[in-house]
Amino acid sequence: MSTQPANPEAVLQSTFFGRILTIARNTFREAVRDRVLYNLVLFVLLITASAIFLGELTAGQEARTIVNLGLGAVLLFGAFIAIFVGVSLVSKEIEKRTVYAIFSKPIGRAEFILGKYFGLCLTLLVNVLVMGVGVTLAILYVGGRELALTIWGAIFLIYLELAILTAVAILFSSFSSPALSALLSFFVFVIGHFSASLNELAKNLGSAAAVYFFRAIYYLLPNLSNFTFRTETAHGLAPPAAMLAGATAYAVVYVAILLIVTILVFSRRNFK
């Protein structure tokens, strides 16, 4: 039992990580209260309906189809949240002037961005976990026991992809409007999945300018095909450990770079 410090300043002892955690928790609370988790109801309906529908047909492919459909839906639902909640995360606070009260307190701009980011990652984690459980149950329902565990490797990769996408959305929204940021993030999401083919395309192109252009996109945009393992999972394969480790490292580095750039941009921002 410690005694009450006499110096009032000693009471005010929030730490760097403590403040980030506080902001992250509040961001999660905001998402829950803004009904971001309601999409789960839609997801569960979708997956239940398809499980029942596929259960009627006995072609021996049900489990495989559920995996393909289910993992595709996890990615799309997750991407939807990452982009739309991600772009409004910071811009809404600026627009509604709630940042005024925040930044007059001992909160650094970096702490705010990190707190917001991890808060949304937490929201996505809950979403992806619940959706993953939904897919697992649907697989068990159609009798694909051996696939029920295998899918979690692919789900982990999807989560990493969503973590990158969230960082992309926050970066765009730190200097452009929410609508434009959503559009740009969506492009990154789509092109990111084809960026490996872009590199191939660049090699086959004659013009040097085109080669540089596509190569620049290839190196700049996240290579999201690193996180795609849906078809293989449907065939009963789990992602190898090396792939998981590589994808994790790639995601961590990519997210760190995006967050640093976001913080640099955001730290110079005037709140008008």
Add this chain to the structure above:
Amino acid sequence: MQTVVEIENLTKDYEVGFWKKKKVRALDSLTLDVAGGQIFGFLGGNGAGKTTTIKILMSLIFATEGRARILGEDISNVAMRRRIGYCPENPYFYDYLKASELMLYFGELFGLDKAKSRQKCEELLTKVGLAEKDWNKQLRKFSKGMLQRVGLAQALINDPEIVFLDEPMSGLDPIGRREIRELIAGLREKGTTVFMSTHILSDIEALCDNVAILRHGRLAATGKLDELLSDAGETQSFEINVKGVAADALRADLAHIAGATVAAKPSGANIQVSDERDVDRVLEITRAHGGRLVNVQPVRQSLEELFVRETG
């Protein structure tokens, strides 16, 4: 008394326009020192640059030129903000939080422990006059004046040494204004410095020890309120309210009294004279027209005059 706010040569240009950026100077080389332990009034008309100055002090926007220090620390020092409070102009907070949740959230950001946060939350929400039934209501359902009260409460959660209030009386009803006035006076008694912007003259007269007056982003005057007022050449004038006679009927006769003005009122007329000796003459004229006296009172238009002259 120690200087707690030092503003040096502060200048702010806003960039407006999308393609052709045009610069608008909102603040022009403001230099100002504020001593601690007082209520400092930061005055100026609409668009004078009060909010701009306070936002620069809070590091919400960045100055084009100049520097400022609060409590001896540069304004960019994040740790210094443990010791200050701020209530923005027309504050707005998270829609999805309740008033009490907002207070606890902010308490947590300061690193207050739960028990202490809860105690401060109750104490402050009571102090700003927010009805207890509203404590657990979502802020999206709050009226402007209720948000203003929450804004003031959150500014004090860390027992700040200096608090910056941007138009603290805005949106408050008469009772609210009196409560907040008492709250602000109470802060000074506790030794908290209050830096408030306002254009409500009666609040300035009732509260402020020293003032600075801004005009078009420049410092127009600064000093003790009493001294500024005596410099302004305080003239005592009188206001006479009469009834039973129309203002127009009096106008011709009153024209003979130098400096007298007449205004029509619903039940009669309001006459102002700048010399005490003219009061009797006004009464005679009124009676001659069949009017009756309601009251006579001295008016102190000095602060208003000062304000008009310095901000006009």
